[in-house]
Each structure stands twice: as C-alpha cells, then as structure tokens.
Amino acid sequence: MSLHEIIFIILSVVSIVTALGVIISKNPVNSVLSLIVLFFSITCHYVMLNAQFLAIVNFIVYMGAIMVLFLFVIMLLNLNSELEPQKRNWLKYAGAVSGGALLLVITGILRSASMASLDMNTASDIGLIKNLGNVLFKQYVVPFEISSILFLSAMIGAVVLGKKD
Amino acid sequence: MNALISSALFGVFLMFVGLFVKNKQSIKYFAIAGAIIAFAANLLDLRLTETGSTTLYNMIEVSRFSVLFNAVAIGATLVYFILCGSSFAKVGEHVADYFALIFFILAGITLASSFSNLLILFLAIEIISIPQYILAGADKRNQKSNEAALKYFLMGSFSTGILLMGIALIYGASGTFNITEIGLGTGELHPLTLCGILMMAFALSFKVSAAPFHFWTPDVYDGSPTVFTAFMATVVKAGSFIAFARLFHNAFSTGALSQHWILIIAIITALTLLIGNITAVFQQSVKRMLAYSSIAQAGFMLFAIIALNATATQGIILYAAAYSVASIGIFAVLLKLEDYTLDGFNGLAKSEPLLAFVTTVFLLSLAGIPLTAGFFAKYFVLAAAVQQGGLLWLVILAVLCAAISVYYYFRVIMAMYFKPGTPQVAAVSTGFKAGLIFAVIIVVVLGVYPNILLNWL
Numbered sequence: 001m002s003l004h005e006i007i008f009i010i011l012s013v014v015s016i017v018t019a020l021g022v023i024i025s026k027n028p029v030n031s032v033l034s035l036i037v038l039f040f041s042i043t044c045h046y047v048m049l050n051a052q053f054l055a056i057v058n059f060i061v062y063m064g065a066i067m068v069l070f071l072f073v074i075m076l077l078n079l080n081s082e083l084e085p086q087k088r089n090w091l092k093y094a095g096a097v098s099g100g101a102l103l104l105v106i107t108g109i110l111r112s113a114s115m116a117s118l119d120m121n122t123a124s125d126i127g128l129i130k131n132l133g134n135v136l137f138k139q140y141v142v143p144f145e146i147s148s149i150l151f152l153s154a155m156i157g158a159v160v161l162g163k164k165d
Numbered sequence: 166m167n168a169l170i171s172s173a174l175f176g177v178f179l180m181f182v183g184l185f186v187k188n189k190q191s192i193k194y195f196a197i198a199g200a201i202i203a204f205a206a207n208l209l210d211l212r213l214t215e216t217g218s219t220t221l222y223n224m225i226e227v228s229r230f231s232v233l234f235n236a237v238a239i240g241a242t243l244v245y246f247i248l249c250g251s252s253f254a255k256v257g258e259h260v261a262d263y264f265a266l267i268f269f270i271l272a273g274i275t276l277a278s279s280f281s282n283l284l285i286l287f288l289a290i291e292i293i294s295i296p297q298y299i300l301a302g303a304d305k306r307n308q309k310s311n312e313a314a315l316k317y318f319l320m321g322s323f324s325t326g327i328l329l330m331g332i333a334l335i336y337g338a339s340g341t342f343n344i345t346e347i348g349l350g351t352g353e354l355h356p357l358t359l360c361g362i363l364m365m366a367f368a369l370s371f372k373v374s375a376a377p378f379h380f381w382t383p384d385v386y387d388g389s390p391t392v393f394t395a396f397m398a399t400v401v402k403a404g405s406f407i408a409f410a411r412l413f414h415n416a417f418s419t420g421a422l423s424q425h426w427i428l429i430i431a432i433i434t435a436l437t438l439l440i441g442n443i444t445a446v447f448q449q450s451v452k453r454m455l456a457y458s459s460i461a462q463a464g465f466m467l468f469a470i471i472a473l474n475a476t477a478t479q480g481i482i483l484y485a486a487a488y489s490v491a492s493i494g495i496f497a498v499l500l501k502l503e504d505y506t507l508d509g510f511n512g513l514a515k516s517e518p519l520l521a522f523v524t525t526v527f528l529l530s531l532a533g534i535p536l537t538a539g540f541f542a543k544y545f546v547l548a549a550a551v552q553q554g555g556l557l558w559l560v561i562l563a564v565l566c567a568a569i570s571v572y573y574y575f576r577v578i579m580a581m582y583f584k585p586g587t588p589q590v591a592a593v594s595t596g597f598k599a600g601l602i603f604a605v606i607i608v609v610v611l612g613v614y615p616n617i618l619l620n621w622l
Contacts (some may be wrong), residue, residue, distance in 0.1 A: 140284070147288060150288060160303065161305065
C-alpha cells in the first residue's frame with residue numbers, strides 16, 4: 001500500500017465518521033463542529049486530487065466564512081431541548097424507509113456501473129488555477145456571466161429583506 | 166438571447182430607477198416600458214432563426230420555439246405589470262427592487278426556454294427560484310408571508326439539491342452536459358441514467374408543483390403577498406414547465422429512453438389532476454382555491470411533457486399563454502377586493518359589472534369552455550397525448566377532472582351573479598379597466614383563432 005492510499009483511507013474514514021456525526025449528534029454545536037472537520041477532510045481530498053483552487057476556495061469560503069457564521073448563529077440562537085419541535089415517530093420511520101430505499105438503489109447502481117477512468121497523465125493538471133481559468137473563461141464563459149444575475153438577485157434579496165423600513 | 170440580455174439589463178436599470186424616482190406609483194411605468202422594449206428585442210431574434218436554430222457558445226439555443234415562448238412570457242409579464250403594477254407599493258418600501266427581481270425571474274425564464282446545456286438549466290431554475298423566495302417574504306410584518314418565504318426557501322433548496330444530484334448522475338453516465346449530445350437511449354442503458362432522470366423529474370415536478378411534490382404550493386401561494394402570487398402562479402410556473410418539457414423532449418427522448426419515464430410522469434400527472442381538482446372544491450378562500458387550481462392546471466400542462474410530438478409543443482405554448490393571462494386577470498380582480506373568501510364576491514355583478522364580466526371570462530377560460538383560450542389549450546395537450554397513444558386512460562381522467570374544475574370555477578361566477586351582497590372594492594381606474602379588457606380580448610382571440618400564435622412556430 002502506497003503512502004497515497006494510506007492517506008486516502010484515513011481521510012475517507014474521517015469524512016464518513018464526521019458526516020455521520022453531523023446528523024447523529026444531538027447538540028447543534030457539536031454538529032457544526034463535525035461539519036467543519038468534514039469540510040477540512042474534503043479540502044484535503046481536493047489537494048490529493050491536485051485541485052488546488054477548489055481546495056483553497058473550499059477552505060476559505062466554506063470552512064472559514066460560512067461555518068464560522070453558522071457557529072455564531074447557533075450560539076446566538078441559544079437552542080435547547082425545550083425549544084426543539086416535537087418530531088412524530090411515524091415521520092422518522094417514513095424518512096428512514098424512503099432514505100434507505102434511495103441508499104439501496106444508489107448502492108445497487110454504483111455496483112453495476114462502470115465508470116470511465118480518467119487518464120491521469122492529461123487530467124492531473126486540470127485543477128490548477130491556470131487551467132481552470134482557461135476553461136471557465138472560454139468554454140464556460142456564458143454560464144459564468146449568467147451566474148452574475150443570480151448573485152445580483154440574491155444581493156437585492158438580502159437588502160430587501162434585511163433593511164429596516 | 167436578446168430577451169435574456171434586455172430583461173437582465175432592465176432588472177439592473179430598475180434598481181437605479183428606485184434610487185432616482187421618489188414617487189412609488191410612477192416606477193411601474195418604467196417597468197412597463199422595459200417590458201415593451203424587451204418584447205420587441207426578443208422578436209428581433211427571429212432573424213437568427215430564419216435558417217433553423219442557432220446555438221450560441223454551445224450553451225443557448227435560439228429557436229423559433231424559444232423566441233415564441235419568450236414572447237408569451239414577456240407579453241404575460243407586460244399584462245401583469247399593467248394590471249397589478251400599482252399594487253406593488255402596498256407590499257413594502259422597495260417597489261423598484263420588486264420590479265427588478267421580476268425582471269431577473271424573466272431572464273431566468275428566457276434561459277429556461279433556450280438552454281442547451283445542463284449547467285444553464287441549473288442556472289435558469291435557480292434564477293427563477295431565488296427571487297421568488299424573496300418576493301414571497303416581501304411583506305415583512307406579515308407572519309404568513311414570512312412562513313411562506315421560509316417554507317419555500319427550505320423546500321426549494323432541497324429540491325434544487327436533488328436536481329443537482331440528478332445532473333451529476335447524468336453527467337456520470339454520458340460524460341457531457343450538452344442536451345443534444347447526451348444521447349443515452351442508444352446502445353446499452355447506463356445504470357446511472359435512470360436514477361439521474363428520476364431525480365431530475367422529481368426536482369422539476371417540485372418546481373412546477375406537481376403532486377406528490379405539491380405540499381408547499383397552497384401555503385406559499387396563500388401566504389405570499391397576492392400581487393406576487395399572481396406572478397408566481399402564472400408566468401413562473403409556465404417558465405418552469407418549459408424547462409421541464411425542453412429537457413425531457415430533447416435530452417431524454419432519444420432511442421428507447423422515453424419508455425422508461427413516461428409511465429412515471431403519467432402517474433404524477435394523474436395524481437396532480439386528482440389532488441388539485443378535488444382539493445380545490447373544498448376551499449372557501451378564492452386565493453387558496455386559485456393555488457389548488459394552479460396545481461390542477463399543472464396536471465394538464467404535464468400532458469405536454471408526456472406526449473413527445475409537435476402538437477405537444479404547440480399545446481404547451483398555447484397553454485402557457487391562456488393560463489397565464491387568465492390567471493393574472495383573476496388575481497388582478499382579487500387584488501381589488503377586500504375579502505378573499507367566496508362571500509367577498511357576492512353581488513359583484515351589481516356593483517362592478519365590468520369586473521364581474523371579465524372575471525367570468527377568465528374563469529371560463531381556466532375551466533376550458535369553448536370560445537376561450539383555455540379550450541384550445543386543453544384540446545391541444547390532450548390531442549397530443551392521444552396521438553402519442555397508450556395514454557387513453559389518462560386523457561379520460563383529465564376530461565373528468567376538467568368537469569370537476571367547472572364546479573369550483575362556477576361557484577365564483579354564481580357568487581358574483583346570483584348572490585346578494587355588497588362587496589368592498591377598491592377604486593378602479595380607467596387604465597386598469599382597459600388592461601382587463603385587453604386581457605379579455607387576448608383570451609377570446611386565442612380561443613377563436615389559436616393559429617394567430619401557433620403560426621409563428
């Protein structure tokens with residue numbers, strides 16, 4: 001087993017354990033903390049794939065900005081068990097059954113699916129900023145520009161909903 | 166392409182209008198002018214379609230169909246601005262921003278009618294959705310409006326996640342985002358394909374509020390400010406349908422692929438028709454009744470997705486026009502009333518004969534009575550399904566459901582004409598009446614001579 005594989009296995013185990021921690025832990029603060037660790041291990045996965053730009057963006061935006069904001073909001077909200085809405089039991093079972101069915105289907109599919117493997121010689125540099133920029137501003141320039149409409153409307157929304165009348 | 170650029174630019178323009186124009190009622194004239202210019206700019210795109218369709222940067226396909234649908238969407242928005250524009254100021258302070266958001270939604274709809282890449286589809290759906298979450302919560306002091314916005318946002322983001330998952334699986338199966346190159350039906354079926362198609366079908370069913378993904382619809386449409394419900398339930402719904410139809414007709418109909426999803430969409434259609442129509446019967450509030458009726462109408466529009474032929478393409482354009490204009494008209498009248506329950510309509514024919522008459526025409530059109538646009542709209546989508554074959558049970562069910570819908574639409578007409586009462590109606594201006602009569606003329610002309618629209622296709 002090469003060093004690369006060992007790191008991959010360790011990171012994957014961390015990812016799965018923390019992902020489970022996010023949904024299982026009762027305390028929302030613990031949940032967010034495991035989400036931060038999860039994002040960190042995903043960032044490491046990106047680094048291993050040589051997707052440096054994605055790794056940095058994931059690190060700065062998701063881990064740095066969004067998750068810290070999350071943590072603040074949850075601490076300020078002062079959630080406790082009294083405020084927690086009552087969950088009906090049948091709803092839990094229904095969710096477990098439908099989610100389990102989806103899991104079963106996707107596992108079955110992925111077992112039988114054959115994925116075309118990437119040619120690592122040409123694909124290994126695709127995540128570098130230079131190559132990403134080339135693709136983004138040539139092949140995908142239209143969606144890139146159009147997404148500005150989306151962000152503009154989201155910004156208007158923040159002003160419309162957040163500003164005092 | 167012109168429609169996209171002009172509607173996005175007018176969105177930005179209206180934000181600045183809000184900065185310089187202090188009189189809130191005059192902002193609507195800028196929006197009306199913007200919609201007229203966008204309409205004209207869109208028709209200029211017909212030049213590009215003289216020799217078939219033109220694809221720009223492999224992302225946006227300008228075809229006669231997309232130009233015609235954009236014209237319908239922008240035209241319906243124009244009618245909406247004329248009829249409901251003056252009610253914007255009642256919702257809140259940021260009138261110009263509401264208009265800007267509606268122009269951005271329009272930009273999303275023009276993308277939905279012309280995408281040729283799944284990335285653009287995703288952007289289109291998001292550009293349509295996000296301003297709606299904001300508009301739903303625009304009435305900040307009203308708790309129902311807040312609830313509507315939050316509910317819509319949470320469930321909408323969830324369904325967007327499912328859409329993304331579907332796109333990822335389709336990409337995994339085909340290795341391309343381009344809808345003309347996906348071509349999954351030829352050769353052996355990749356296992357990821359079906360899961361991807363199902364996820365996209367469910368996510369888009371949510372966006373068009375088809376059962377069993379419709380639970381958000383009554384609460385959101387009821388809780389949102391009525392003036393925005395009028396837009397969300399009409400033009401936006403038609404826009405989401407175009408994305409749905411375009412995706413399934415172009416990307417997922419090659420080879421034998423359609424046999425895998427037609428039955429599923431057919432079951433969704435049957436459920437939507439039954440749940441929408443039967444629940445609408447029991448509503449006392451006309452606003453809520455219209456929310457359920459929009460679910461029921463979505464059931465008819467779903468026929469255009471199951472039937473993969475030219476009649477379906479004509480049908481969905483006609484349906485979009487007929488349904489949007491008629492519903493916007495009813496919502497405009499509803500905005501003038503104080504009481505949204507059925508009793509609020511009692512005796513409207515005596516005090517406001519014109520309002521009662523136009524509401525009757527619009528309701529008849531929604532019910533699909535001949536001589537109104539709704540009749541030919543329903544005729545075309547059902548004829549398309551008959552041509553497709555194998556769906557006769559669904560067509561019969563749809564006709565039965567149309568009969569049920571006559572009952573709840575006629576309850577409003579009965580209340581207006583045969584029940585005594587003095588409804589409280591806000592002052593009605595001459596311009597408003599002229600707009601209503603214009604909308605009635607559209608509905609009747611399309612009902613007598615639908616080719617006036619379809620000849621462009």
